[in-house]
Amino acid sequence: MVVQQISIFIENKEGRIKKAIDTLAKENINIRALSIADTTKYGILRLIVSDNEKAINALEKDGFVVKENDVIILAVPDEPNGLNSTLAIFDEKGINLEYLYAFVSNKTDEAIVVMRLENMEKAIEVLEDSDVKILNIEDIKEI
DSSP states (O other), rough: OEEEEEEEEEEETHHHHHHHHHHHTTTTOOEEEEEEEEOOSEEEEEEEESOHHHHHHHHTTTEEEEEEEEEEEEESSSTHHHHHHHHHHHHTTTTTTEEEEEEOTTOOEEEEEEEESSSSSHHHHHHHHHOOOEHHHHHHOOO
């Protein structure tokens, strides 16, 4: 179950992240999860949002460069070593993790982890075989 994440390329200048978030707020788009990675010149704001199409259109209209990427969203035990037990599955099968970010919700006892992996199909297959809880976008909207 792959979910589409949006990635926004942002100049590393004062106010640019706020402008992107303001653009989404004006369109009544809910941000469910986010992560930012930066360098000296630019950043990548990664988001799971309530409406990708509407978000992309609004952001591009406001001058941002936006791309969609496949990610997997997992529910992992919200306890010490909960994430590591899931990561061990990838290590055992030789699947490279490109990046991840996580969030928690008061509506579940689990931590929610967004992952981008080198081989998404193999990762999903391995996770399903290991009975790891993979979430879809509808699950995320309810958290």
